[in-house]
Amino acid sequence: MLVHPTAALSPTHTDVPRANTWDEALLRRYDKSGPRYTSYPTALAFHEQFSPDDFTQALVRSNESHRPLSLYVHVPFCQKICFYCACNKIATKNTALAEPYLSRLDREMVLTARHLDTSRPVQQLHWGGGTPTFLTLAQMGDLIDRLDARFGLSDSADRDYAIEIDPREADVFTLRHLQSLGFNRLSLGIQDLNPQVQKAVNRVQPRVLTETLMEEAHRLGFRSLNLDLIYGLPFQTEKSFAETLSQVIELNPARLSVFNYAHMPTRFAPQRRINEADLPSADEKLAILHTTIEMLTNAGYVHIGMDHFARPDDSLAIAQRNGTLQRNFQGYSSHAQCDLVGLGVSAISRVNDVYAQNPTRLDQYEAALDKGRLATVKGLRLNKDDLIRREVIERLMCDMHIDLAAIGKRWQIDADIYFSTALERLRNAEQDGLITRHQHVVNVTPTGRLLIRHLAMAFDARLADQPTQHYSKIV
Structure with a gap:
């Protein structure tokens, strides 16, 4: 219930x-x-005169604050491309291709950690992508070991260690492994449960996959589960999305993200596979949004803001009531006042009064680290x-x-x-x-x-x- x-x-x-x-x-x-304001100023204000040295100086200055750390790790690999996707990703089924990337990540950790007081607790950890569960169980364990060796991970009960999961590429053994690695929050991508919509965006995902994982996650005691949905996809209607929402409410996640699909095929190549004529009209999208808000709030969810909903007992809703909610590059966060260090291709750091971004191209990211320097290509000091x-x-x-x-x-x-x-x-x-x-x-x-x-x-x-x-x- x-x-x-x-x-x-x-x-x-x-x-x-x-x-x-x-x-x-x-x-x-x-x-x-308009911007989503995951940062201010937005990433469009970042400039290339901001250098790796500027970022290392920011890391050193941040030690005076003794603020806790938040680590974001970008895993860019996916086995299959979803046509709506606007993320930085690489499509491949060969998990061996992740090995050189993990080596570069470790090099970046070493270069970053040498400027940080690593006694600062890592209160937050987030793996995003791509699909982090693209990695094998051994590779995930190796990455956690490297993070712990470089930064010192936390076993505190109030830590927020989250990972994004594609239910098509994970099973109960994956969840048990993630729990053993210290993760206590999961975010599962669904987007829509309607088979016609799923086929149109190249993401066929029967409900049973998600349901099985959620049941196991609850049994294992994961503190919070988030489900991602998208409205505005091909063939969606107010009625069809209401049917998806009814099923999602039955699944009873602690959090929901209901994103507005932005069709930008000139910027994101996979979106060119979507037939624009199949997209819902502006009026239909508004109707879907209206129904979404009514159904979720009637089911007891708090509308946190924009596209985020949470049960009143979830840490996100509690943080909003307490005035400690934060907005960062992953959306809304319950852990404010952390210095965020982004690791991996395209990752963005927010350290005190500085933003620093890595290259969006994998070859540029790798080349920078192979020269023994941080991969920062642009940023901004506020x-x-x-x-x-x-x-x-x-x-x-x-x-x-x-x-x-x-x-x-x-x-x-x-x-x-x-x-x-x-x-x-x-x-x-x-x-x-x-x-x-x-x-x-x-x-x-x-x-x-x-x-x-x-x-x-x-x-x-x-x-x-x-x-x-x-x-x-x-x-």
């Missing part, structure tokens, strides 16, 4: 647009392209204005409200004057009922949380200089 709220929650965390407040015309009017705006945007997207007086006090600025342009940009949003303002506090309404990316854009001082075609639609 689903766990329903056991504590009184703030209305900003539980209210959702119901039938009497759902305004399709309003949502369509605001459905422009100035004071960036830091202030990053805090405002992050708190807005995580808490669904901001206290400008508190921001002003913390940064010793007159926030009303400092953000006068942003507040003017929000005037229409306030008139349209997306936000309310009381003195220095801006609260996001139930309808506004669907357009939170638009609201955050008002505080983005760099947006005017960036090409919006690189961003997906907000809704």
